[in-house]
Amino acid sequence: MGLATAFPVAPAEPVEPDGHRLLRAELARELHDEVAQTLTTMVVQMENFKAIQYGRESVIRQLDSYQESTRDVLGNIRRLLFDLRGEPAEAMEFVPRLRRRLREYESRYAISATLRVSANWPRQLAAQAAIHLSSIVEEALSNARRHGGASRVNVSLSVAVGQIAVLTVKDNGRGMELLWGESAGLGIIGMRERVLLLGGELQVLPTTPRGTVLKAAFPKERLI
Template sequence: MPHVTARPEVRIAVAYLIVASVWIIWSDRILQSVMPGNSTFIQSFKGLNFVITTAILLFFTLRRAYRGWRRAEQEQVELLSEVSEAFRHLSTRVESLREADRTRISRELHDQLGQGLTGLKLDLRWIENRIEVREDRRLNPVTDRLVEAQDQVDSLIASVQRISTDLRPDALDNLGLPDALKEEGERFLLRTGVICNVRVDEASADIPAEVTTAAFRIFQEALTNITRHAEATRVDVGCGIQSDQLELVISDDGKGIDPAMIQDTKSLGLLGMRERAGLLGGELTIAPGENGGTVVEARLPLIRKES
């Protein structure tokens, strides 16, 4: 039969009963032998003795209980910290793999599909030239179809280039963050007609790759939110290095953001921007602008803080 250990509260109750009983009986006998005739004082002392004994035992009981609670709370805090750190490393790894996949797909689209479409366009042009040399009017419909096919190929090439750039801009890897931000601002202007003024400290070109990627993705998501919700006519972007941090500030002159939306857990875009900053040990703030609109500010440390 397995050994059954009494619960802590049972052991404490039994110990209290034994100690309190022995102490009260022993002290009463001593007092009665010293003062046998003073019954009123003896009764008062008995009550006071009981209160003092109970208070002392309660003190030690609570101290032991609170010590256990504090220890359990500390262990829980340490466990949560370890889990949080493991989750942060996992999220960083997942984001790195996702960015690597985007880069690979972007290059394959550009190098393989893009080049294949360009080769197809050249072949169609070669056929068109050969037909035109023959000067046979019966081939005019064929020539027209070839021209239409070339236009379709041009459209496909433009789509491939756009998708490739959306996945991973070449400027981000080849020219650095300043040129990538400016290029994205120009693409935003072409898509939306909204002026995007980008001012970048040239020193921002020499920063770690993960910081470059996070800053660029935050910029992309901010422009997406402006397009969808802000109804802005102008966007101003500032990027520079201050105190070993990359500071990226994006402000617009739109209708502003609802304060309730800033902490809305259903806003995946805002959550994604905060997550990108947090994975690098940085922070991201979103607030209404002084003169209207919305200001997004990201501060990303250039040197990762060790936990």
């Protein structure tokens, strides 16, 4: 199969009317001020409550898990906010931001996370491409931690022969128990949709000696 058939170019995304942009900005503001702020306050209140539970280990553990779930929801909302705002700054700073994100993931979950970027990876990405890539990495990191129980994640960004851009996220977790295509949750479906919007293909496969590797490949021209 030639590259032209492997990567049919998806139609260009239509220009958005001003009214829609304003509505997205309004939604982003509401979501930030009303929902994200409240959740942040809840995490802080739980922290304060934990401080007065001396010696009550099971209560503290329970609170830890409530905090973690709340932080996960917050992380999802932040991503949604980012999508709604479509911030171009994210696109220009894609690699440095991803590095910072991986450092944060490492320190929060004690999972070692590395990033390799090939020299021919574009320095500046189109805003839409950066949004799709960030969301895909975020979901892969979440799956590696939640389902894989991984202790190491390797992210790589490269441009292969034929100007094919490739994002891989490899973990050393327990691997997928489901057969590919079998009742995947919303995460993999969402990642696949984003890769399709970039005119490419997504693969999620077992890797050796153990773990899962996600590979998203699409034409480099869709990144810039």
